[in-house]
Amino acid sequence: MDDLYRELILDHYQHPHNHGELEDADISFEDSNPLCGDKIRFEIKLKDNVVQEVRFNGKGCAISQASASMLSDELIGKSLDEIRKMNKQFILDMLGIPLGPTRIKCALLPLKVVKAAAYGLNASPDEEDEE
């Protein structure tokens, strides 16, 4: 009934994949969206620089949580180099919903966190998500 809240998005929101915490994560990072106070944390376990396991947690709207859930599935089996190359278009294609300028920030927050974790920095050096 609604473009933005199609079943796939709601399903990931209500039944998120890879939600929770990892006890022995190799890398982790969290960030927040100052506009709405949403917070997302990603924890990643690596083997030979390839993602073995991933968990995310935090609070957020359906768009940011669904984006995190879908992204977490995509991360498994990817190398840190591949993660560093993920971009805005990847997330938009993954979600497949029309997003305005405000909601795009919600959708991109998980990627921002994951890339910062992959770079081991406090912020992603790739500023394409800073509209």
Place this chain on the structure above:
Amino acid sequence: MPALNLATKGLNVAAIREDFPILQQTVNGGKPLVYLDSTATSQKPGAVIAALDEYYRKYNANVHRGIYALAEEATARYEAARKQVQKFIGAKSFREIIFTRNTTESINLVAYSWGRANVQAGDEIVLTLLEHHSNIVPWQILAKEKKAKLVYIEVDEQGLLREDQIDRLITDKTKLVAATMMSNVTGTITPIKRIIDRAHAVGAVCLVDAAQSAPHMPVNVQALDCDFMAFSGHKMLGPFVGILYGKRALLEGMTPFIGGGEMIREVFLEDFKANELPWKFEGGTPAIAEGIGLGVAVDYLTALGMENVREHERELTGYALSKLQAVEGIRILGPLDRELRGGIISFDIPGIHPHDVAAILDREGICVRAGHHCAMPLHEHYGLAATSRASFYIYNVPEEVDKLVETLAKVRKIFNG
């Protein structure tokens, strides 16, 4: 919008709606615009928009010191607007009315100019938990610089300010009390007169944040006897200009805030002599058209009568509170008694993020705000990161509340199946 229910007392809302061009449009494919975000900024009547247009078309010139007809007209109208604002809040003199950019700048002016000169290490600045960030952060900056202490009056389970703490927390250590008259989250109307009187009893100065009260209820600075009052034109039908009221004796004793043109009398190589009030605090070319437009907005509100504005919103808020309480699972912040609050209702529907609520309401043409509304400490108190907020003004009608409530049911259906 068909068959508007205009049964609220106080105002002829049908006629008022005709005055607002923006309300005549439809959005999102033919949906009537339901604007429920006047707490963020109000809509503007045609007369205010026309005043801006007229200024730029007919007498656009910088104010003061222009020896030609256009500049004289611009100056006369800009200064006339100042006197209209003076009358609107019952100030003694036009010299006590300073035009700023917004409420935030008004508060910062006091924090920098009065605060830096008067607050010392160990002094206490008393705030309330209901404050907007703009009435918290300037005092945090000052307190850090001066090693002063911030003290907060808390709220009770109803969302009312804890009156029992007023006497206990405002003491002879208090240098300044900065408090809102109406919360921009819970709509709570605070016992501001008691706070001001207590501040004076201990020799402290009191600043009132009237950003939400001045547009919605009668406000008189002499009756309140507050020392400073800050509010914004854009929240009261006017353009984007802020106002700072200050008692003349206090303003006379303060150093300028922003240095530059306009605020000086004479400038020498090493020093300057400040201009007289109020221009001493208006460095640089001001927002001239906006100031003039504010005068028109004040006229509009004065013609309606602020008692009538308050009465209309009291009715509408009471209606909205009763309707919203019927929404399954809803948690409404702040008092549920319309006498104790203005037309600002923030709410949470557990399990559904406010962004998602606002996005679905938007599909139906309903504008509400979602987030922490620049009041993170208050949201922290409620254990919420964000809420949805609907707010009302003179142009809102009960039918719009009905539409909000109906659409909230739709929101629940989308999320809960």
